[in-house]
Amino acid sequence: MTALADRVAELTGADEATRVFPVEGGDVCDAWSIVLRGGRHGMYRKVFAKTRTRPPYGFFPAEAAGLTLLAVTGTVAVPDVLAVEDDLLVLEWLEPGEPTRDQADRLGHDLAALHGTSALSYGTPGRPAFIGPLPMPSPPTEVTDPADWPGFHAEYRLLPYLQQAVDRGGIEPSDARDVERLCDRIDEIAGPPQPPVLIHGDLWSGNVHWAGGDAPRARLIDPAAQGGHPETDLAFLELFGCPQLSRILAAYEEVRPIEGRAERVPLHQLHHLLVHAVLFGSGYGAQCGAAARAALAG
Structure with missing residues (x-):
């Protein structure tokens, strides 16, 4: 831990790291709270590091x-990126807070503004992307026609994870056939044509950080940011439940x-759900089949 703390201090321009503690909650990475002293940011500050x-x-x-x-859109709040290397990410520390009605209303408005931001293409052509620990494939060239979203979604967001779930025994054959x-x-069943807009891409409730402090505003963390369909972000928020969900959706x-x-x-x-079937097994595979049947029933 000392070597990590010293490395973070050097990368962020601090004089030294004075304390480092593990932070619970991550399944994919190890997380750390590190207190830094000196440098261009003053006497003491805390940062968040992922390894x-x-x-x-x-x-x-x-x-x-x-x-x-997400940050450059000026629509949603995210933590500042302080340093990044192949095996390390250092972010602004965010104090936790309660999921208040005001934060929920602001988040709904912020998400609506984010989804008004055009993307160059569906997916992330030309750059790596991940959802959790799993790579997210994308078309080799830009796909921009609103009528192409259904085909993109099936080819790059459903079928690759279905195959992985089948290979790992995470979905039963009957459920796989329904997908x-x-x-x-x-x-x-895809609905009206939707041009690509910037979405968070992994917006389950655990990736909404309800903030503390004098002027709290919910931050979005751990994105799989990409050109996509705005309904995907909203559906992810609903999947496992989210504090103040009804207010977020009403404000949106x-x-x-x-x-x-x-x-x-x-x-x-x-x-x-397919990502979860790949990572966590057949309980989610059954939910994949149920979701596919519900979508087909319309």
């Missing part, structure tokens, strides 16, 4: 790039109402 032994190529740079993409049926018919719809969204929620949750 992973032998991460896949581009793992932490992809997260840093995603945070930067394949959905992919075959996705054009029929004040700015950006989406007709018919509720019937498409199972379609947009399926990607995340």
Whole structure:
């Protein structure tokens, strides 16, 4: 831990690291709270560091790039990226707070503004991307036609993870066949054409950091930022429950109402469920089948 703390101090321009503590909560990486002294930022400050032994190529740079993409829109709040290397990411420390109504209302408005930001293409062509520990494939060239989203989603966000789930025994054959049926018919149930917009891409409730302090504002963390469909972010928020969810969605719809969204929620949750089936097994595989059948039933 001392070597890590000294490395973070050097990367951030501090004189020294005075304390380092492990932080609980991460399944993919080790996390640390590090107190730094001196340098251009003053006497003492705390930072957050994430490490992973032998991460896949581009793992932490992809997260840093995603945070930067979200930040430059000026729409949503994210932690500042302080340093990034192949096996290390250093971020601004965020004090935790309660999920207040005001933060929820602001978050709904912020997400609506984020989803008004055009993306160059669906996915992340030309750069690595990950959802949790799993690589996210993308088209080799830009895909921009709104009518192409269903095909993109099936080819790059559903079928690759379905195959991995099958290979790992994370989904039963009958459920896998229903997911394949959905992919075959996705054009029929995808809803109106949607041009690519910037989305968080992994917006389950654990990636919403409710802030403390004098002017609290919820931050988005651990993005899989990409060009995608705005309904995906909203469906992910609903998947495992989220504090103040009804207020977030109501505030979002004040700015950006989406007709018919509720019937498409199972379609947009399926990607995340397939990722979980790959990582955690057949309990999620059964949910994948159920989501596919619900989407097909419309």
